[in-house]
Amino acid sequence: MRKEKLDPGQGLTERFVALPDGRRLRAVTAGEGEGPLVVFEAGMSAPAASWVHTQREISARTRTLSYDRAGYGGSDDDSRDRTLERIVDDLTGLLDALGETRPVVLVGHSWGGPIIRLFCERHPQRVAGLVFVDATLAEIMNARNAKLAAVSFAVMAVLARFGGRGLIEKFTLPHGVSPAITPADFAIVLRDYACARAMRAGGREAAQIVAALPVMRRLQAAGTPDVPTICLQAGRIERGMAKARPRFNQLAADLMASLPRGRMVVVEEAGHLLPQEDPAAVRDTILEVVDAAAVTP
Numbered sequence: 001m002r003k004e005k006l007d008p009g010q011g012l013t014e015r016f017v018a019l020p021d022g023r024r025l026r027a028v029t030a031g032e033g034e035g036p037l038v039v040f041e042a043g044m045s046a047p048a049a050s051w052v053h054t055q056r057e058i059s060a061r062t063r064t065l066s067y068d069r070a071g072y073g074g075s076d077d078d079s080r081d082r083t084l085e086r087i088v089d090d091l092t093g094l095l096d097a098l099g100e101t102r103p104v105v106l107v108g109h110s111w112g113g114p115i116i117r118l119f120c121e122r123h124p125q126r127v128a129g130l131v132f133v134d135a136t137l138a139e140i141m142n143a144r145n146a147k148l149a150a151v152s153f154a155v156m157a158v159l160a161r162f163g164g165r166g167l168i169e170k171f172t173l174p175h176g177v178s179p180a181i182t183p184a185d186f187a188i189v190l191r192d193y194a195c196a197r198a199m200r201a202g203g204r205e206a207a208q209i210v211a212a213l214p215v216m217r218r219l220q221a222a223g224t225p226d227v228p229t230i231c232l233q234a235g236r237i238e239r240g241m242a243k244a245r246p247r248f249n250q251l252a253a254d255l256m257a258s259l260p261r262g263r264m265v266v267v268e269e270a271g272h273l274l275p276q277e278d279p280a281a282v283r284d285t286i287l288e289v290v291d292a293a294a295v296t297p
Contacts, residue, residue: 006074009052009188011059014074017067019093026074027067027094028052031059036105036128036293038286040066041091043110043136045153045202047073047192050109053181054275057283062290067094071201073192082204084212088118095126103128103227105293107286109275111136111205114212117219129293130229131286132252134272138216140248146209153206157199165194175236177276189276223258228292231256232285235268261292 008014008028016024028048038058040051048066055064070078070090080086095104105128108116113135120127141149156168169190177186192198231252237245249266256262265285270278 006049006192007188008048009056009185011056012052016074017094017097019090019097023070023076023078025067025070025076025090025094027065027098028055029063029065030055031061031063033062035062035290036103037063037065037100038105038107038290039091039095040064041106041108041112041115042066042069043112044149044205045156045193045198046109047198049073049188049192050275052185052188053279054282054286056185057279058286058290061287065098065100068192069201069205071204072198081208082201083208084114084118084215087115087205088122091115091119092123101126103293105129105131105286105290107131107133108135109133110272113137114216114219117224118215120224121219121222124225127225127227129227129289130224131282131289132229132231133274133282133285134232134234135252136216137248137251137255138213138220139251140244141209141213141216143210143213146206149209150203150206153199153203157196157203160194160196160199165190168194173273173276175271175277178279180279181276220255223255224262226260228289229256229259229262230285230289231262231264232274232281233264233266234270234272234274235266236271238271 005014012028012030015027017027018024040055042050048068051066055066058064068075069087103126106116113132159167233249233252253264256264267274267278267281275282
């Protein structure tokens with residue numbers, strides 16, 4: 001069981017929440033008000049800290065919640081496979097333990113996208129709005145890419161163990177971070193992300209990607225609840241993405257076009273790690289959905 005406390009960042013509060021099976025998850029909260037709670041769901045290998053800057057900005061307007069999934073940051077490990085269903089069980093248990101029964105705005109980056117889609121299927125009445133941030137789609141994350149992801153996490157776990165934090169930073173953020181993110185906040189991100197524990201947790205989740213693909217296809221075909229929904233996509237074409245990026249963005253656009261209140265926004269100069277590269281675009285998108293959700297009858 002993880003016992004050490006981790007500085008969540010200025011203005012944010014750390015707390016530990018017990019799940020029904022006794023495991024603890026580390027939650028980070030901030031903000032107040034009557035608006036919907038904004039729940040941040042990170043990508044593979046990414047802890048709650050990856051949202052530190054954006055969470056603080058959103059908390060100036062409404063209540064917010066980020067958390068370390070099992071095996072990340074201050075949360076306990078999980079002895080069971082980290083399937084998509086298991087992750088959503090944990091998210092549901094976290095909200096239940098916190099007494100959060102009102103509809104929430106869900107923000108999912110990368111692998112966080114399938115997570116919030118499955119939560120929507122299980123609990124449509126608990127969803128007030130959705131923000132997909134370059135969220136993983138089944139057509140992009142095929143079996144080959146899943147294997148590559150698992151291998152990359154294993155390599156980065158070794159790098160982190162032997163002092164290669166700088167190499168991990170350069171590999172994942174070759175274009176750096178936005179100047180809006182302070183050195184103090186970025187240090188918190190690196191503390192919980194560029195470490196062997198986060199990479200091992202990411203590898204455990206990546207091992208379940210292939211099994212999750214049929215579920216992801218079903219969820220995408222079924223759509224999401226009729227709530228304000230925006231899909232924020234990266235526009236920059238990285239190495240090896242000349243064909244995949246346009247296809248990725250077209251698939252996301254098609255999914256949004258199928259929703260009554262869905263739309264897509266492309267951030268042309270940003271890459272996959274939008275929360276670090278263009279946090280202003282992420283902030284503005286979330287606040288647009290929060291405002292729309294607040295006036296939805």
